[in-house]
Amino acid sequence: LCLWLGQEQQQLLVCALLFRVVDQFLQRLPVPKVVQQDKFYAWRWRNLSVSMVHSLLTGTWAVTCVVVWPETLQDLHLYHTPLSYLLVCVSTGYFVQDACDIIYTGHARSSWEFLLHHVLVLSCFLYAICSQLYVAGAVVALFVEVNSVTLHLRLLLKLAGAQSTPLYQINKVVNIITYVIFRLFTQFYLTWYILSNYASLDNAGFFLICMIVMNIMMSIYLYRLIRADFFTRRKSSITQNGTHNNNLKKFLTD
Secondary structure, three states: OHHHOOHHHHHHHHHHHHHHHHHHHHOOOOOOHHHHOOHHHHHHHHHHHHHHHHHHHHHHHHHHHHHHOOHHHHOOOOOOOHHHHHHHHHHHHHHHHHHHHHHHOOOOOOOHHHHHHHHHHHHHHHHHHHHOOOHHHHHHHOOHHHHHHHHHHHHHHHHOOOOOOHHHHHHHHHHHHHHHHHHHHHHHHHHHHHHHOHHHOOOHHHHHHHHHHHHHHHHHHHHHHHHHHHOOOOOOOEOOOOOEOOOHHHHHHO
């Protein structure tokens, strides 16, 4: 197979397979009983666990790249290093694996928002990998993975029926703070950079459209997070013993 693939495709295949190995390993770890009792919850727990590994790895890696090479923030178009290029390849491999997992397991319809997000990210990251342009921009975009850690932890705790625990209460506050700092500020910085340098950037219109769509999605999701965690009464979908009713999709989108 490798004989028919270019170097970039081989790198992406290896990275995707590595996350598949992580997925298989995580399936061997114990999970809460309430998660085991529902097939959808079990899949969501596994899927989120792989996403958590990706976020911990790439979020730390992205911040490190910018700290070590501050030029990354100054030239999102042309600047890159071997490590930053590898980071984008690793993250792209994850998104390929995750999209395939969602589709293969039959959850595409209930997870359409995730798939739309993945399509936008993959279109930008694949362009960066193949052209070696905007690699720095992709690295900065991965700052959002710092917030993804708390986002994934929030959903894992919800799956486990642990909304009343101190960990959930602390995490929901940290989640909003990191959402604004690492997700919204990052997206707005990328959008500002494209608008400020529009005339000199390759395919600036395409990237600007992707940023606008992502900005809208993230603003809506921030509203949903605040509404769900701070301005609503305890959800009726959670019973006193921590088990859940059949309204799975609504529960996991809040």
